Amino acid sequence: MRFFDTHSHLEMPRLYPKVDAIVRRAKAAGVIGVVVSAIEPKFYPKALELKNRYPGFIWPTFGLHPPRATPHMVKRAINAIYDYAEDIVAIGEVGLDYYWVKDPKKRENQKSTFIEFIHLADELNLPLVVHSRDAEADAMKILREEKMFDVQLHCFNNPEHVQQAAEDRFFMSVPTSVVSRQRMQHIAKAMPLANMLLETDAPYLSPVPGQTNEPSNLPKAAAKIAELKGITTDAVATTTTTNALKFLHLQQVYDR
Secondary structure, three states: OOEEEEEEOOOOOOOHHHHHHHHHHHHHOOEEEEEEEEOOHHHHHHHHHHHHHOOOOEEEEEOOOHHHOOHHHHHHHHHHHHHOHHHOOEEEEEEEEOOOOOOHHHHHHHHHHHHHHHHHHHHHOOOEEEEEEOOHHHHHHHHHHOOOOOEEEOOOOOHHHHHHHHHOOOEEEEEHHHHOOHHHHHHHHHOOHHHEEEEOOEOOOOOOOOOOOOHHHHHHHHHHHHHHHOOOHHHHHHHHHHHHHHHOOOHHHHHO
């Protein structure tokens, strides 16, 4: 079986010093690729270094975690994305966060910034990784209005919007916390396999609460999803990996 981790943070201080061992364990578990999503400009160089250290295995994306989206940070992020557009496979994570951001004015600013990143992704012909914590309805509404459908809804966490997201042809990623979190199990059971991606969000969202997460845990998530859906783990692995390569425009790379 082959697995693809569509969202991790191996560039962060908790994991970066241990990456060599993490990658060895991931490959031994059947993981064929890992997306490293750098969430602000200070992490971009490490994401690029990991891409160069593990060519054909680690794939960087550049984004800006919504609560960090000051005008200065947005400008830095956009300039770097222009400079390194050939080195990244997507823009993100970007989007909306209503969990940490409560102020209505700041939420409106997030929407404007999100639209700016959507336009950038469209201009550069890159897919978009969307953070939408407690803001799924607004994020999906903006994506539809802007006609952006080459999208991964990262760590999708709202069962009320699964059907609409599937109808919009968005990909939705299920994190490894599906092993232990009932809410995520409910979402994974309802989510069409055709729209599903796997992710770890490492070092976060471990299958075991409180433990540091890493890509080698993907088979545990696939097995739990298979149990919930009454299908084989191989079916989950095969379809989610195919979906990941399609979303990231990497089919030809892995078909060589």
